[in-house]
Amino acid sequence: MQLDLFREDQPRKAPPPAPPATFRPALADLPPPPAPVTIAIPTRRQHQAAKPVPPASRPSRRSYEPFQRNPHQVAHDIAEAVQVAWYGAQGGSRIEIPVGVVAALALWPLRGPDAPLAAHWWLDLNDEDFLAALRECWARWWIQRPDLIDRATPLHRWLEDERPERTRMKAVRAVAHAALTRGMLHLTSAAPDFGGSCDADVLGAVVTVMRSHGAREALAEIHTPPELSELMARMLITDQPLTPGMKFDDPASGTGGLYRAAAQRMRELGLNPHDFGWAMTDIDPVAAAGAAVNAILWDLGPHVLVACADTLTEGDPYVRASTEWRESHARRDRMVEEARFLARIRRMDAILTGVA
Template sequence: MSTDTTAALVIEAVDQAHTHKAQNCTDPSCARHAGTTDCPPITVSRSPGSVLGEAVADAWYAAGGSRLDIPAGVVAALALWPQKSPGAEAADTIAAYIAAQPPRVLVRGLAESANYYWRLRPDLWTTARPLFDWTREDLHDTHLAGVQAVTRAALRHGVLQHTGDTDPAGRSRIDLLSWVITSLRHHHSRRSLGEYHTPPDVSALITAMLANDGSSEKRPHQRGEWALEPTAGTGGLFRSAAQELRRDGEDPADRGWVMLELDPLAAAGAAVNALVWELGPRAVVGCGDVLAQPDLAEDTLAQARDVARHRDDVMKMVRFAIATRTTKQLLDALTASR
């Protein structure tokens, strides 16, 4: 992150801290307060991933869209939506609120959903940026209409039901981003790219075989182990492995997960999934060619540490800026009262 970007982030964070402290925000572009209090309900069903992916692709291309990052990013931001509830019981209410937003307010809300995770996992957020950079653009009407159409299609087919559970096991039953990216690329001539993500059933079978080392007896897991996937895609194999650990009463966060992927969009999806599936603080995602970069795994781990240190430095700047501005306001108030 450049110095200018860091400075802008500090200023924005300070401004938001003061602007949004009150609950009566009147900024029409504020995604927190621009929604109506009586949002019309939408019909929601918990569709299979294949159905949701096709619905998203159909909505996007019907609206005249051609890029892949925007519709995939919409689903990723919805999957990351910070408001979770037990069993995703609040998903319908949240879906109605999101679906009611005007297009530009919707884009702002999706951006804030993704940016929420910068403080938590700046390394994964950085890898996921190809899915969210479009939120910083001045989108034209075709793209705005596409964003709204994709959002409503994903909500109707249950994106929040799949990813809105407070229990990470509930959020890990499916790899939505794999289905979405595959469907989008199928419409966009997937054959020319030669990309086929591993089907969930195959991932589960491979995981079970690896866990047992091909024997009939389950191999005991070792706390603190690391797992490496050099062709991770959006992380489907690790999703299955994490669910296997949970069924055995273990926490995937006790392990280290290193996912490497050549395609930036798929790597971004893996980074989002690592957050959605709650793989833990040692889950990292690197983007690059493992054949041309034999040290990619080590470089990815080092970069994660560097980005975390940079995040800590930026947060110190934010806290200092907020303290400075608050002190100035107090001094101005004291001066004015004399």
């Protein structure tokens, strides 16, 4: 008997049903916070010939940390996504605006494993509430660290405009979307509390990527690779105990990448960066502003002084920076006292109105 393969009446196999479409939110591709897992070694496929092997002396299961991306590479990917989003939306040449948006998201006080969930909250805000959240974030940290937030003024001065133009607002939202969907809050929320997260310098990566090659040459800006900074920190900060009260000075700090590695190394040795002094100087106002924000993100402590100056011409810029530090704290104290006085007056008016 011979089969006719070309007959029209051959029964045809019905195609498999298409899988139902699933909804994928904007942040579905973000990895969850890493946690230790136990994974079994996969068994050999059945079609492969099994080869005799000697009996293993170890159990057939392993416990290890799941694969985690290099945080420095994540920071670089975020910076590239921010660059594409800003210039793709015709944001303009003021790179301090996208750097400021990334800085405000990094300063958001929610920390811990649930912090990345705030990304949905940020993305669902309308333009007015989004700007209000940025302003409140900067104001909150100004109350605590007026010296550093005043140094970071280039990153939040643009928020003084109550109604930014439509093109700029579109670019700002594009930057926030790019940073959040690439895992910005995963990167900056590694620590259970606010301080001590020194995994990467995302602001340094954004400044480096956003600035043009010509501008970097004009400022003599050379970005130290983070791996080299960590190697230098391990070589310079040995197991010998450091003396509390020691002060470090970086006259060309950029956004402070060397101090990130130093603080990370100190914590590995059981030291507290709060016990040391940190002085940073850079000629670029945007880089100095990034260093001030990083001092908060990396929790360097209360003894931080950031100057924006040319150390070759000014000599000792920390004299002026110390004066600015005192003025920032005095202005904060004065404004807080005025706010308390107004609150007492309003409370008294409410009492008198109720009595009348």
